[in-house]
Structures are given as C-alpha cells and as structure tokens.
Amino acid sequence: AQSVSQHNHHVILSEAASLELGCNYSYGGTVNLFWYVQYPGQHLQLLLKYFSGDPLVKGIKGFEAEFIKSKFSFNLRKPSVQWSDTAEYFCAVNPRFKAAGNKLTFGGGTRVLVKP
Amino acid sequence: EAGVAQSPRYKIIEKRQSVAFWCNPISGHATLYWYQQILGQGPKLLIQFQNNGVVDDSQLPKDRFSAERLKGVDSTLKIQPAKLEDSAVYLCASSSFNQGALQTQYFGPGTRLLVL
Numbered sequence: 001a002q003s004v005s006q007h008n009h010h011v012i013l014s015e016a017a018s019l020e021l022g023c024n025y026s027y028g029g030t031v032n033l034f035w036y037v038q039y040p041g042q043h044l045q046l047l048l049k050y051f052s053g054d055p056l057v058k059g060i061k062g063f064e065a066e067f068i069k070s071k072f073s074f075n076l077r078k079p080s081v082q083w084s085d086t087a088e089y090f091c092a093v094n095p096r097f098k099a100a101g102n103k104l105t106f107g108g109g110t111r112v113l114v115k116p
Numbered sequence: 117e118a119g120v121a122q123s124p125r126y127k128i129i130e131k132r133q134s135v136a137f138w139c140n141p142i143s144g145h146a147t148l149y150w151y152q153q154i155l156g157q158g159p160k161l162l163i164q165f166q167n168n169g170v171v172d173d174s175q176l177p178k179d180r181f182s183a184e185r186l187k188g189v190d191s192t193l194k195i196q197p198a199k200l201e202d203s204a205v206y207l208c209a210s211s212s213f214n215q216g217a218l219q220t221q222y223f224g225p226g227t228r229l230l231v232l
Binding site: 036090102107 | 119120147149156157158159160161164172207209211219220221222223224225226
C-alpha cells in the first residue's frame with residue numbers, strides 16, 4: 001500500500017520568508033499528486049495538483065510544487081509567505097491505476113505558523 | 117455553487133453509544149467519500165461511493181461503522197457502538213465522475229466527534 005510522508009510537523013517562520021514543505025511518497029507506479037490546505041476554522045481546499053506534463057506546478061496564492069520522480073517527492077514552495085498563509089498543509093497521492101479509483105492517501109500534515 | 121454540507125458540526129457522546137453523521141455533496145457529484153481524521157494525522161479514507169454503490173470500503177471498521185447512500189445523493193455514516201479511539205473529525209468529500217479522468221475532491225467542514 002502506498003504511503004505519504006511529510007517531514008516537518010510544525011514550521012514557524014516570519015512574513016516574507018520563503019517556505020518549502022517536503023513530501024515523499026512510497027509507490028512504484030505512476031501517481032497523481034496533490035497539496036491541500038486547511039486554514040484555521042475552514043475546510044480542506046485544493047492548493048494545486050499534478051497529473052502529468054511539466055513537473056513544476058503552479059497553484060493558487062503563489063504556491064508551486066515540483067515533482068521529482070526519481071526522488072518520489074512533491075515539495076511545496078512559496079517564495080515569500082504572508083501571515084494569511086498560516087494553515088495546515090497536506091500532501092496526498094492517488095495511484096494511477098483503474099482499481100485505485102479516485103482514492104487519496106494523505107500525509108500527516110504540516111502546521112505552518114507565519115509570524116507577522 | 118454550494119459546497120459540501122455536513123451535520124452536526126460537533127458531537128460529544130459516551131463510549132458504547134451510537135452516533136450518525138450526515139453529508140450532502142455538491143449537486144451533481146456522483147462520487148462521495150467519508151474520511152476519518154484523527155488529531156495530528158492526515159485524513160484516512162473510510163468509504164467511497166459511486167452513486168449509491170460502494171467502490172471502496174476496505175478501511176471501514178465494519179464491526180462498528182456503517183454508511184449508506186441510498187438514493188445516490190446524501191449519505192449517512194454511523195458508528196455503533198462508539199469507542200474512545202473513534203474521537204476524530206469525520207470529513208465528507210465529493211467529486212464529479214469522469215471515467216478515466218481524475219476528479220478533484222471537494223471537502224465539507226467536517227464533524228468533530230469526541231467520545232468520552
């Protein structure tokens with residue numbers, strides 16, 4: 001069964017600092033990759049997704065993620081964070097074979113606190 | 117477009133009691149998912165419906181958990197009897213269906229369950 005690891009459970013940084021959150025998955029086949037975000041008091045929202053093509057994916061609110069197949073990684077980045085980026089971030093994987101359907105396997109999440 | 121609706125938002129029960137959660141997906145979404153999110157962990161898929169049929173319930177503890185989507189629209193998840201370890205947030209998500217194409221899952225606000 002596939003699994004997803006997010007290396008940092010908590011990240012604290014100041015506004016304007018750069019953010020990079022690590023995500024690694026264990027699955028030998030082709031995958032679809034996602035980053036979801038949960039702002040305080042809100043529901044999970046899709047930040048960005050990768051299905052195929054350019055491994056550098058741009059999402060909403062200035063976020064981007066890079067798929068490195070050889071490293072089984074899909075790290076999330078933002079060059080300059082804002083206080084409003086305080087949230088919990090989840091990486092998720094969907095193996096791309098028919099029986100997997102639309103099933104997502106999530107990582108444990110990273111809580112990001114941006115100090116004003 | 118209205119989002120995924122869930123009720124109740126919070127529930128406190130004692131162990132061995134029963135509880136039910138309700139979910140109404142986005143209109144027109146054929147696929148509905150129930151996830152369990154234990155504190156400090158990422159969401160874990162419990163069951164996936166395609167219209168009124170079960171696609172995947174491999175991680176549903178069937179001795180105590182049950183779910184139905186009788187008319188292929190809204191869904192109910194039940195726990196009977198509840199255990200302390202069932203304390204978690206129960207998330208409902210929905211997606212449209214397009215054979216062979218991965219569809220984005222949209223999440224509801226969740227029901228936070230505390231079992232005492």
